[in-house]
Amino acid sequence: MADTATHDVTLGEAFAAEVGSGHHATNTGYTNEKLGMWVFLGSECLLFGGLITTYLLYQDRAVEGPLPKDLYDIPFTSVSSFVLLMSSLTMVLAVSSQVQGDLRRARTWLVGTALLGATFIAGQVYEFTSFVKEGMGYTTNLAASAFYTLTGFHGVHVTVGIIMLASLVALSASGRLGQDRAETVEIVGLYWHFVDVVWILIFTIVYLIT
Amino acid sequence: MSVTDRNDAEVGATDEESETPPDIEAISHVSDWKYIQIAIILAVITAAEVATYYIDTGPLEVPLLIAMMIAKFVLVIMWFMHLKFDSPLFTRTFVAGLAMAVVVYIAVLSMFEFWA
Numbered sequence: 001m002a003d004t005a006t007h008d009v010t011l012g013e014a015f016a017a018e019v020g021s022g023h024h025a026t027n028t029g030y031t032n033e034k035l036g037m038w039v040f041l042g043s044e045c046l047l048f049g050g051l052i053t054t055y056l057l058y059q060d061r062a063v064e065g066p067l068p069k070d071l072y073d074i075p076f077t078s079v080s081s082f083v084l085l086m087s088s089l090t091m092v093l094a095v096s097s098q099v100q101g102d103l104r105r106a107r108t109w110l111v112g113t114a115l116l117g118a119t120f121i122a123g124q125v126y127e128f129t130s131f132v133k134e135g136m137g138y139t140t141n142l143a144a145s146a147f148y149t150l151t152g153f154h155g156v157h158v159t160v161g162i163i164m165l166a167s168l169v170a171l172s173a174s175g176r177l178g179q180d181r182a183e184t185v186e187i188v189g190l191y192w193h194f195v196d197v198v199w200i201l202i203f204t205i206v207y208l209i210t
Numbered sequence: 211m212s213v214t215d216r217n218d219a220e221v222g223a224t225d226e227e228s229e230t231p232p233d234i235e236a237i238s239h240v241s242d243w244k245y246i247q248i249a250i251i252l253a254v255i256t257a258a259e260v261a262t263y264y265i266d267t268g269p270l271e272v273p274l275l276i277a278m279m280i281a282k283f284v285l286v287i288m289w290f291m292h293l294k295f296d297s298p299l300f301t302r303t304f305v306a307g308l309a310m311a312v313v314v315y316i317a318v319l320s321m322f323e324f325w326a
Contacts, residue, residue: 042307
């Protein structure tokens, strides 16, 4: 009887400790949230791999209308790529500041990252608009469909990332994202960096290797 | 002092009493200057990539571009995504998905190239 009572108290204390820390204990020593994000990113490799492969297969398939590679504006896309690459720097500096407990600086870097992401999306909207004006719509030919699907999916991922960054800024501003939740910022950062590495692949394979 | 500043101060005070997870502890030893150095290297590689569009490098163009792409990819995942310091479990998880994607899609491309 006494053993059962002691056992109950121990479980209760463990539960309270887990709830208090905001994390469940795992046998890996790392949180389920972080491992879950890495599993998700591994699966995203298959999604973007499929989209890039589809583009490679159809990049020259056009019965009518221009091909995407005939319309590329490499200087413009290079600037967009540079903007997204630098957003990875601001993101990692946000994580670093959060880990060090400098929450005001972390918020500044998070806002900067979101703004750089928004600049990239604005560039993509401009690019798509100019391509449509040049006569390459989504259904003009197979190459155009594959191009818009690939880059559009990436754009949606960047947009989701911006929403997550805005949520972090709102949480931080309301005092609900302290130094103890640095891992939350890191997990969003993992997603953001993944979106950046996917663009590193797209920029080279789709735009530069013709 | 604003409401936000007060909240930050309160959170900072409680944090000192809590244990820091090992992965977060590892990140805290990397300086901001190191991240900036990595970003400069990435920017230089990107500039070199764009240069290949204007400078004729002949048959070396594609191998050069792929090498630079892989270099940028590795730098970002190792330093910015902290795989260099983090648990090998995360590296294995990510590389498993990446390797599966590469193998499956190279097989698909080969099939269309040779049998379609």
